Amino acid sequence: MFLAWRHCAEDYAMKLCPTLHQNLKRRMSRDGSQIGVASCFAEGPAPELVDSAFSMEVNDGALLYSGMSLADLAHAVMLIEIGIVPQESRVELLNALIEMHNLSAEEIDFDNALVDVYTNRDHMLHQRTPDTAGWIQAGRPRREVSTLAYLIVTRAELLEVVKAVSVLMDTLLDFSEEHQSTLLPDYTYLQRAHPTTLAHYVLTFVQPMGRDLDRLQSAYNRTNKSPAGAGSTNGSRLPIDRERLAKLLGFNG
Known part of the structure; x- marks a missing residue:
């Protein structure tokens, strides 16, 4: 102590x-x-x-x-x-x-x-x-502070990744809108197969990014849970208000 x-x-x-x-x-x-x-x-x-x-x-x-x-x-x-x-x-x-x-x-x-x-x-x-x-x-062990800090940092970094992916998606969508009539060949096995547009080709990269955003949201939701007040293993004898700690730190539960 x-x-x-x-x-x-x-x-x-x-x-x-x-x-x-x-x-x-x-x-x-x-x-x-x-x-x-x-x-x-x-x-x-x-x-x-x-x-x-x-x-x-x-x-x-x-x-x-x-x-x-x-x-x-x-x-x-x-x-x-x-x-x-x-x-x-x-x-x-x-x-x-x-x-x-x-x-x-x-x-x-x-x-x-x-x-x-x-x-x-x-x-x-x-x-x-x-x-x-x-x-x-x-009413708090030292390891709880480190865990909270890692979660706060990870949470913030996840939001930065979401922001970057969203910006890239917006840029590609704007580009696609400008090239709806720009023709180019589509290929299968290195052979020209069908005509397509540059917009259609670029959008094939946008759709997977939407899935990535879903995964990032899932990761954020799991990360944004507060361990504050849990103690190292079995909590504390003090009447720690875990809900208040979560709210103060912006955690969703």
């Missing part, structure tokens, strides 16, 4: 379940080492690990940062609405998240030693608001 989350989690866990409270105390009693998190390691990661596996994880920073930012903002808003984040922490937490969301790519300096994009963002948030940053972890 993150150090900034200690008091928040202990207070809530004490009220929710004494057993959970004792487990949290045992997990939080150890000082964090590498990045300020509880750890059973005495030393930080080896340079070889930082320069290989961690570097590969951080390389996704430019791709995932915005999606993770949206996921954090939605989660913070939902936590505030259901009363998990205390009144005195709300404005500071949201302001820090909005500031991070508005950073340009040139202003973000990812550190390979911090393992991945998620932990880099967590470190940035703790730098801006150490006393309230821990609340963003309430």
Whole structure:
């Protein structure tokens, strides 16, 4: 657990379940080492690990940062609405998240030693608001943030492909309309068989693109489902509002 989350989690866990409270105390009693998190390691990661596996994880920073930012903002808003984040922490937490969301790519300096994009963002948030940053972890595992970011990026890329295919179809349809009377031979087995038009020939490429759009729509519909609030496996003991998270992030269910 993150150090900034200690008091928040202990207070809530004490009220929710004494057993959970004792487990949290045992997990939080150890000082964090590498990045300020509880750890059973005495030393930080080896340079070889930082320069290989961690570097590969951080390389996704430019791709995932915005999606993770949206996921954090939605989660913070939902936590505030259901009363998990205390009144005195709300404005500071949201302001820090909005500031991070508005950073340009040139202003973000990812550190390979911090393992991945998620932990880099967590470190940035703790730098801006150490006393309230821990609340963003309430009722949510780290893998959920990454999954949401990938889905948000994939969803956006699918729409870009749909847009490109649609533009190409429109261009070919305009071209075909101009060449309805442009004659040319049709071939079978490299032999001239029937007369046709250039418009007719070009339209043979447009029709399969329509099928492609159907497939893209199907892929988009399956992608546009929210895992937010599901947890790693079995959800959360907190009263997470999954429908609200899906709506805030633009997911259809």
